[in-house]
Amino acid sequence: MSRVSTPRLRARSGVAGVVGAATLAGLALAGCGSSGSGASTSGTSATKSGVHIVKLTITDDGCTPNPLSVTSGPATIEITNTGSGAVTEAEVMQGDKILGEAEDVAPGLTGVFSLTLQPGTYTVNCPGGSGSGKGKLVVSGSTVTTQVAEGATDAVTSYRAFLEDQTNRLVETTAPFVAAVQAGDVAKAKTLYAAARPYYEAIEPVAESFGDLDPLIDARAGDPLPAGAKWGGFHRIEKALFQDNTTAGMAPVAAELLTNVKTLREKVANVKLEPAQIANGAVDLLNEVSTSKITGEEERYSHVDLVDFRANVDGAEAAYQSLRPMLTARQAALAAELAARFAAVDKALGAYKSGPGQYDYVSYTKLTSADTRKLSAVVDALAEPLSQVSKAVVQ
Amino acid sequence: MSDSPTLSRRAVLGGIGVAAVASAGGFAVGQRTADASSDSSKGEAQLAAAAIVPFHGEHQAGIATPVQDRLLFGAFDLMTDDRQALVSLLRTWTSSAEALTQGKPVGTDDTTPEAPPDDTGEATGLSPARLTLTFGFGPTIFTIGGRDRFGLADRRPAALVDLPAFAGDDLDPGRSGGDLAVQVCADDPQVAFHALRNLTRQAKGTAVLRWSEMGFGRTSTTTSGSSATPRNLQGFKDGTNNLRGDDTADMAKFVWAGAGDGSDWMAGGSYMVTRRIRMFLETWDRSTLSDQEGTIGRQKLSGAPLGATAEHDTVDLAARDAKGALVVPADAHIRLASHSTNDGIRILRRGYSFTDGVNPVTGQLDGGLFFIAYQRDPRTGFIPLQRRLAEHDALNEYIQHTGSAVFACPPGVRPGGWIGEGLF
Numbered sequence: 001m002s003r004v005s006t007p008r009l010r011a012r013s014g015v016a017g018v019v020g021a022a023t024l025a026g027l028a029l030a031g032c033g034s035s036g037s038g039a040s041t042s043g044t045s046a047t048k049s050g051v052h053i054v055k056l057t058i059t060d061d062g063c064t065p066n067p068l069s070v071t072s073g074p075a076t077i078e079i080t081n082t083g084s085g086a087v088t089e090a091e092v093m094q095g096d097k098i099l100g101e102a103e104d105v106a107p108g109l110t111g112v113f114s115l116t117l118q119p120g121t122y123t124v125n126c127p128g129g130s131g132s133g134k135g136k137l138v139v140s141g142s143t144v145t146t147q148v149a150e151g152a153t154d155a156v157t158s159y160r161a162f163l164e165d166q167t168n169r170l171v172e173t174t175a176p177f178v179a180a181v182q183a184g185d186v187a188k189a190k191t192l193y194a195a196a197r198p199y200y201e202a203i204e205p206v207a208e209s210f211g212d213l214d215p216l217i218d219a220r221a222g223d224p225l226p227a228g229a230k231w232g233g234f235h236r237i238e239k240a241l242f243q244d245n246t247t248a249g250m251a252p253v254a255a256e257l258l259t260n261v262k263t264l265r266e267k268v269a270n271v272k273l274e275p276a277q278i279a280n281g282a283v284d285l286l287n288e289v290s291t292s293k294i295t296g297e298e299e300r301y302s303h304v305d306l307v308d309f310r311a312n313v314d315g316a317e318a319a320y321q322s323l324r325p326m327l328t329a330r331q332a333a334l335a336a337e338l339a340a341r342f343a344a345v346d347k348a349l350g351a352y353k354s355g356p357g358q359y360d361y362v363s364y365t366k367l368t369s370a371d372t373r374k375l376s377a378v379v380d381a382l383a384e385p386l387s388q389v390s391k392a393v394v395q
Numbered sequence: 396m397s398d399s400p401t402l403s404r405r406a407v408l409g410g411i412g413v414a415a416v417a418s419a420g421g422f423a424v425g426q427r428t429a430d431a432s433s434d435s436s437k438g439e440a441q442l443a444a445a446a447i448v449p450f451h452g453e454h455q456a457g458i459a460t461p462v463q464d465r466l467l468f469g470a471f472d473l474m475t476d477d478r479q480a481l482v483s484l485l486r487t488w489t490s491s492a493e494a495l496t497q498g499k500p501v502g503t504d505d506t507t508p509e510a511p512p513d514d515t516g517e518a519t520g521l522s523p524a525r526l527t528l529t530f531g532f533g534p535t536i537f538t539i540g541g542r543d544r545f546g547l548a549d550r551r552p553a554a555l556v557d558l559p560a561f562a563g564d565d566l567d568p569g570r571s572g573g574d575l576a577v578q579v580c581a582d583d584p585q586v587a588f589h590a591l592r593n594l595t596r597q598a599k600g601t602a603v604l605r606w607s608e609m610g611f612g613r614t615s616t617t618t619s620g621s622s623a624t625p626r627n628l629q630g631f632k633d634g635t636n637n638l639r640g641d642d643t644a645d646m647a648k649f650v651w652a653g654a655g656d657g658s659d660w661m662a663g664g665s666y667m668v669t670r671r672i673r674m675f676l677e678t679w680d681r682s683t684l685s686d687q688e689g690t691i692g693r694q695k696l697s698g699a700p701l702g703a704t705a706e707h708d709t710v711d712l713a714a715r716d717a718k719g720a721l722v723v724p725a726d727a728h729i730r731l732a733s734h735s736t737n738d739g740i741r742i743l744r745r746g747y748s749f750t751d752g753v754n755p756v757t758g759q760l761d762g763g764l765f766f767i768a769y770q771r772d773p774r775t776g777f778i779p780l781q782r783r784l785a786e787h788d789a790l791n792e793y794i795q796h797t798g799s800a801v802f803a804c805p806p807g808v809r810p811g812g813w814i815g816e817g818l819f
Binding site for chain 2: 276344377378380382384385387388390391
């Protein structure tokens, strides 16, 4: 099956649908331009509900038609693979930045992705073919202005900077961990394991939007896996280190983990974000705390659950901080309440610090049920009003 | 007769305060009910037909109200010492209770796609089910560890005493106490659950549920004329001689706190004691019928006092058999609990059976009686009664008190007011 790989935060609570509508409807559309039909037998352009439908065909050479021409505005690229399988991917790039892509479009299948095109010249890349693989996309017409809510752009910019920072740190901390595993140094790997975890946990809802990447990186024993995949990622290595006390057989698993976190870093740079999604991602992070950190399920071998807990809350707080100017302008009382509730969580969690570092926390095994109940209460107290933020920022 | 309109008429005579509601301009019957009339002339019969127990009144509903089929009791701990946060919670709970008891959802917005709905939704389409929400304040709202949390210490009623330890108690702190209590009663357990769930959600950040207990099979008759006395899990009729909610004189004498009792803000309120009483059902079930009947002092099937023939026959505690032995044994439960042997003390019992599944240690059934009693003053009500029972009652061989709490339930709320307003 083809898979739409245009990054999209997962559809939660109907938000994705609304955001999608806003993205499309909010755009000023230029008239249908059209080009293409004479230039190629396989490329056509039409509009549907004001969105340009651009048909692109993958062949063993690369993709046609080339060049593609279209008028500025929202566009949906529909890809059909008529080749033998040498090429299965198509992406639209501006310089070296991927604006949208469809991967794993096997022969006979179709793929689709959407993006908003501004006037200019772009590269259409269908790598792996016998030709150069690269074509041109020429967008004519006037600049499209999108109606975004006051403060939304700043919120997205701010949160994206956080995502990029966290994924950089994720790669930087995973690399030495992977090296220690590959070197067979169990003690060192154990130490480095906890150091790498926060930067994934802080951005997990975004990582989850990339389909298979999350289970490949973060699946726990028994979690569903992508078709054909074996259990790997952080928790597979965690089990080897902390339960089996060995690195045996883990070198290839570790190598794959590093590849996957690097892929995540690349994808994050292009993820589409909307304020409501950022807000609901923050709620998702606290839900993670409620269901798998407070219970000690997430880190069942290493018991570094409080590290993840701290990171989940940090991720939620970064989202909140990005949205805070928007929220303060709309619902100052809610913004103030959230600040107090974040402070209450920080205070409660602070009681379990084991050192000066941001992520120095005691083992989950030190917690009593009275401790977990108290932590759970402050997280619930924060998550409930946090769930009202998405509504505030879309209004 | 147990038809609802009849009960409701009695409820009005009992002073529950439908009049207060009607004078507020009537109210929209909930969207869950078929009858959507908001005619202020609607009488209690129509309300009863719509399964609505008025929330507003001189006294809180859920005390004198004819007992419903189901209970969900919730005790909360406050997470804050901020008096304003507590007041805000009580105001929110008041408006939610007004809506819920009429079969309406809580909040105002269940349709914005980007936000979670205000109401959780599981009661949509169900009858109001005679839902009542009865609120109480625990001793710890006034002082905790000697500290005056909310500046209310000098408002604590003398009658709201910490219950003393009773012989045989095996109290679990996790099933005892609490700063705030909500007794939720309804004829539909889902309606009751929905109510407590939504109050719990609205309390996030201010109060957290400390413990809760679900009850079924109401164990006490609370209204005269009800067709049959319900049975408890020991299989005996329970509440035959209970004080009746529609006995205005006895309610005023034994249940409602008076204006001259020492705490003005409690006038028209009542003190609630709850006890989670585990029954050792397995040992009870292997006791002979005569042992069971002697323990209680009644015949199991008919409910008649030993030595009598019908349930409501007068209990003759002095009667002796041919050998000179007491017909109702000296340690029989009904003898020790009878008001005639307790200086005339009476309390209004409103308990329910409960089960919490399997006892993790023994694998035996974990069930029994969730005892609830309302009284004007626990110092002359539950405490002396229980002291006597705890020391002498033959029933103690088959039961154990595992949870305990006491709450001051303020008077009813007038339209526009809020729960406990007089305290603040």
